[in-house]
Amino acid sequence: MSLDTVVEDIRDEARARAEEIRADAEAEADEIVEQAEADAEETIEEAKRAAERTVEQEREQKLSSAKLEAKQMRLEARRDVLEDVRERVEDALASMEGERREELTAALLDAASVEFEDEESVSVYGREDDQDLLADVVADYDGYEVAGVHDCLGGVVVEADESRVRVNNTFDSLLEDVWEDNLRDISNRLFDEEE
Template sequence: MSLETVVEDIRDEARARAEEIRDEADAEAEEILAQAESDAEEIREQRQREVERQIDQEREQKLSSAKLEAKQDRLEAKRDVLQDVYEAVEAAVADLDDGREELTRALLDDAAAEFDEDDEVKVYGRADDQDLLESILEEYDGYEYAGEFDCLGGIVAESETSRVRVKNTFDSVLDEVWEDNLRSISEQLFEDQ
């Protein structure tokens, strides 16, 4: 065996070993690449699930927000309708001619029950009702028309002697009736909803 043969055998062995190392490295690289691709696919799927979950959350939030806004808009519209109805009733009460004297007398009678017989009572009312009030007050001893009060009608009576003030205006009666019947009014106006 010559030196050349030994060198050639060593070279062949080295080449075989290098080929073996290269094959192992290629196999290991393929395994690493496969694992990396698997990890990348898992990360991609996880990220996609997160994005879909976030989209669903945002969709739910926007839907809830839109529903709340629509509900608030409906409530605002109902409040506007109720306000319009109240103002229409108020205008009808202010323009009331038939029964105005009878209602004014009833409110004055109710107020008179709060005062002592010897009290001097000053009565205030709507400017347009001055003649009516002065006419009615002629029937009451110690009562006098004292001036104007900003209201739809009715009276405000007060006595310094007994320190009593009674507000029996159409406004106060309307407010009380409105509050007592608001649910019923709403149900009638919005029964289809």
């Protein structure tokens, strides 16, 4: 074998080995690129899922916030309506006249008088516009006198100095009691709600 042949064999072997290394490197490079593309695809998919979750959370938060705001607006509107109804009732009580007013005032004084059966001197207070009416109603009770004005819609405040008892039978106090006791029913009727 000649030296040229040996050199040629070594070159052929080196070329073959280089071709094999190049083929392995290309295969490895292809594998790395393929893995990188798969990783990139997974990263993109995860980013899409995260974005969708974020969008869904923001949508839910905005929806929840809008529902809460709507509920608050509804409650505020209901409060306004209830206030308006109460004001109308107060106006109706304040403007009540004639026999009906006299009957109610007398009934309230009669109910209060139970507390003052043993008293010799009882003071009765009422609305300024009702002073003449009170004088007529009080005339039926011994020891009772109209003692002054009380800021109210009507009715009576009765007290006796001896016993330090004071009974507030004004339209205002009765309205307050009725209003508080029946507010749920009033609201349900106004807004057509079932219990």
